[in-house]
Amino acid sequence: MVRRWKRVMAFLIAIIFCINCVMNIGVKGTYAENSNKDSNTEEVHTSAEEKEDTTEIEKETTSKAEKNKSDGDLSVDKNEKTTNKTEDDESKTKAVNNTILDWDTYKSKTTLVTVDDTNKRIYVKTGEALTLLSNCSAENYKDYIISLDSSVTGGAIEIPFTYDGYEFKGLGTKECPFEGNFNIANIKIQSTLFAGLL
Structure with missing residues (x-):
């Protein structure tokens, strides 16, 4: 009878051990899943922050590009004015050259x-x-x-x-x-x- 009792106890201990192992694996798996979710959440948060930073950079780049474009337009206007001035000067020079110096x-x-x-x-x-x-x-x-x-x-x-x-x-x-x-x-x-x- 004692032997039987020992066998039952050993069997119960084995079952408890197995349950404990399964529970630990489950807990570890759950913990791992939660950790992955947390890291994914952090990545999502990081990605959102990076997207905001990227958006800010894109805005700055766009505004700089627009400013450079407007500056370029101004320089084109200046170049056109310079060209017009040069053409006017050349026509004056030609007019002077067509006359004899007194x-x-x-x-x-x-x-x-x-x-x-x-x-x-x-x-x-x-x-x-x-x-x-x-x-x-x-x-x-x-x-x-x-x-x-x-x-x-x-x-x-x-x-x-x-x-x-x-x-x-x-x-x-x-x-x-x-x-x-x-x-x-x-x-x-x-x-x-x-x-x-x-």
Whole structure:
């Protein structure tokens, strides 16, 4: 009888142990499920926060893009204004270049040139003076002596192709070539010095 009792007790203990194991597994499984749910919830919360941050970043990016676009539109307007201004300047320059520079106006450029009509001499101080001279009527200076002003020291003078809205056209013309003397030894020029020769 005692043996039977021991067997029953062992059997009950085994059942309790099995139940306990099953319960622990169930508890652990439940705990694991709850943990997963909590981590998923955290991920969901994190994802929502990330989405909010992403949305904020997208808003900022969009507003910056719109600002840059509007700035770009302004710069386009500025470029159009600049282009229009440049075209206006070019048309003014062309209008000026189509007219002959008045001889008296040329002579009044005292900072660039000294003209001695009595001795038929032109003393240039800069290359710009020759650019302007090429826009005067060739009849005014065709038999003058062109020299460097005594105040100019150093090497060569450079004749710019354009100055003050005028282009260098060469001294003299085909109809009225330059017949005077050109006494400037060292010059730098990007075009033909004389437009008409005898």
